[in-house]
Amino acid sequence: MLILTIIIFLFTIGLLVMVHEFGHFIMAKRAGVEVQEFAFGFKPTIWKKKIKETTYAINAIPIGGYCAMLGEEEHINHPKSFSNASVWNRIKIVTFGVILNLVLAWVLMTIWFWVLPSELPNQIVITGVEKGYPAQLVDIRANDFIININDQVFSSAEDVTKYNIAHSGEKIVIKIKRFNKEIVKEATLSNNATAPLGISMAETGGKINKGPWYTAPIEAIKEIGSVIWLNLLFIWKLISSVFTSVKAPTEAVSGPIGVFALLYQVVGFGWLYVLRFIALLSIVIGFFNILPLPALDGGRLVFLVLEGIGGKKVVKSEVENFLHWLGFIFLLILMALVTYQDIIKWIMNR
Template identity: 30%
Template sequence: MIGLIAFLFMLSVIVIIHELGHFLTAKKFGVYCKEFSIGMGPAIYQKPGKETTFSIRAIPFGGYVMMAGEEDGSQNEEEDDWLKEVPQERRLNNIATWKQIVVMAAGVCMNIVLAYALFVGLAMARGYVIEDAKPVVYEVVDNSPAQAAGLQKDDEIVKVTNGSEVLEPQRQYDVIEFIQYNPTESTYTIRRGKEELELKITPRYNKETQTYEIGSIATSYARPIQWYESFKAGWDDMIDSGMSIFRSLGQLVKGKGYENLSGPVGILNLTQKTTQLGLMSYLSLFALISLNIGIFNLLPIPALDGGRILILLIERLTGRKINQKIVENIILASFVLL
């Protein structure tokens, strides 16, 4: 139950922050906003404001701001009486292109700001940063693939090769990430003293952690920091996490890692496990999910903010407005793909 509550709270805050970005910038530019909704489906609570109705809906996944002039097929002037009363200059599709782009990008920016604030808070609460572990073996797990292959303490992993994939790791995390996307036999080039060896190792799947591993453990060290260093530490953590997300997207383009994708149920399961490890672990996941949703929404998929921005840029560059019906159909098709 605690895990479920933590999951719903996390998604709700991330959605509220995201939609708040759209809402505040839209209002700043004078766009008429009919509704600000948290959740999807039937409304269970609504509070009319001066101009905007604030809603909580039954399905706690997602949310939206209903802005006049959105060309996504959700509005029809012949059927929506409220839209007929909105002046043309207060419709999203009639304000300047750069303003529309700001409105679309504001949600992503808010998610990134939330992630950064959480990363900074975590670094400040810890009072130290963990230095990246070098790809040097500190311990070999008994009865593991690494032990079977002959890997030893103090061996340095200098290269990992798997078919066309070649990795020259700078840190242990690089090796771990490589294994997740290449869980088949790989050749490990090892520096042992003054000589280099090649070992062939096939990872095994750990059902408990739901990851692939070879049984090689590296060690990292904690470095105390002052409170003001937390701002840089939080920034570094966010950039590192963001680059990991982009690398994951790159692997998906190559057709790898689809088995690692998770929807709401997968995130719920992960949240339940994380809450058992304590508040710090939960907030770390909170930051990562917020950053993940922000970056994902930047993808050039028409149903997402990034896709809407791409359409606006194409119209700007060509000097022509794309037929609204075509845009609506493209957005609908991308929803199906998502």
Template identity: 30%
Template sequence: METLIIVVIIFGLLVSIHEFGHLIVAKRSGILCREYAIGFGPKIFAVKKGETVYTLRLLPIGGYVRMAGEDPETFDVKPGQSIGIFLNRQNRVSRIVSDHLEKYPNARFITVEHCNLDSELVLSGYEEEDGPLVRYDIDRDATYVSDNQDFQIAPCDRQFASKPLLSRFLTIFAGPFMNLILAVVIFVIYFSIQGVPSDAPKLGKVIQGYPAEKSGLLAGDRIIQIDGEQTSSWQDIVNYVSKHPKERISLTVVRDGNQQKMDLTTGQRKGANGKTEGVIGVYQPTRHSFAASIGAGFSQTYYWIKMEFVGLKMLVTGGFDLNKLAGPVGIYNATGEVVAQGLFFVLNWTAFLSVNLAVINLLPLPALDGGRLMFIILEALRGKPVEPQKEALVHFIGFALLMLLMLLVTWNDLQNLFTR
């Protein structure tokens, strides 16, 4: 249960920050945002602030910002249709009801002759069968009623498609960008608490039960020589020790300004390359500096971005083991292992997942932010947009393929889970 709660919190954070990026830039660009949703499926909670409905939904597997004009507007008033309208103090239409009219006895009922909701924002119709044609101006903040809920009508200049290319590009790019910012912030917090790794030839935390602790070495000891060879950095210590597994070595140590000789026999372990390497059981030294933590936050984020692209390259060239691809189940299991190791590992894991979400979303694949950005770039190159129906079809096919891939990866996760 603890793992499930942590997973929900982590993904809730990643998704909410991602969608907040879309939302804030869209609003700054003047785009009408109808809904900011965390999760999919039935609503658990909803509150409307200004023109946007903020919702929490049952399935914590994503989120979205519903912007006017991204999809065809659902409200369409046709000539000859009977509707109910409400007027504000300026005698402008503030609310339009097109169905279940019997629920609104206080509305003014008209038969539509003409309605323009894009540029002119006008409505004309007949209040009586043989009465005169009456024209109404529609307020820019007017709403329409659907399923007993008010939705704001979007004038043409407040729809996504009407905005300049740069505004649309930044609106879409802002989601992944916010995930990268989140990763930097988390890494800065992590390094501010844990300290920034230092390359000084000193010892960090000494691990109990390992050769360093048994020989009397302490955190903060400076190693200036090993077997008579000068050491000027932490990496020098690591390189020398790793080449001498299960061997007796002599260290020249400086502690509290005093120099002394200390001998120990190294341990051994299997390295990442499968070869045996020496160990003495100490962590890398760290230093505490907020400025250094900021630098380390950016460099660590850059490192994981680079590693994401290395992994993607291996996936394309066939150098990656497809059985290691992880879906929701795999991520859940990995999170459980991370939670068992403590808070700081959870922080690192969250930052890594945030980078992963950003990079994957920026891939030029249909249904992802990167795919939408490609259509905007294509529009800039062609000088005209791709037909909305064709773009929607491409995104639909892309989404279907992504769901198929998700099912295959989840099946792989389950197989790996039960064959351990």
């Protein structure tokens, strides 16, 4: 399972980044901007071939790619330079990577809604663990799946609760699944009248209110809109936390390690869930890239919009490049902090 997850993870990151970069590439070509190199992965280079003005390359590190354009980083007075293209063409080049990420997500989500069965196998997941109760004392955690209790399989969370209440004060053997690994725990139920084990639960399967197959594209658009809206709410809460006493929801942020850990669980559910996972990740990558931060596509878009409104560059190229450099450093620091948080989570969940 681990090897399969690694392969899927590398494929997913490579696919999503290359789709994004292909958006920049195809729009640059249409606008007459010279693409000097279009590469999959990061160097060292395994294979490359120059066709006309563009070098196409496959590199050894398969976790992304890039589209290098003439005049992208500095002003070059050349008819095929990015910096000499019209503002509208540069806006299209900058934003089309995000658009293709959303198009890919729409295609994958459409497939998801199209082939989604009308009923999914029911699984009982632990959503919360009360402090000081038997579950917490034997290291049962939120996001663990209940396989059985005393070898008895349950079809609903309500049945689990009824069973535990009926056996209050008794010792039980509970089998759970955590990160696709089965774990057996022994616990003595408390005499609590409503939750002897001290857990809250939810069901992840059951019947699905599925429409006709031809509604799948519309449902996919709704789902993408919902994910974008949730991300906007998250950003709003993050900004609001700076000016209020409300704690920032930083625990919801994940880096590559957190994404890999989540994918490891998703792989156990089957290819259809992996498809949905890739779609969701494509939306998030597109959303993140369009944020108005220096070094991101959204940051570049802000400068282009200002130039379009003012009729000329509002900020000198040297200053803009410096701001993008600062933004890049900020993103590296942020990635390091998120990765550290992911490692701590991983250690705690082992």
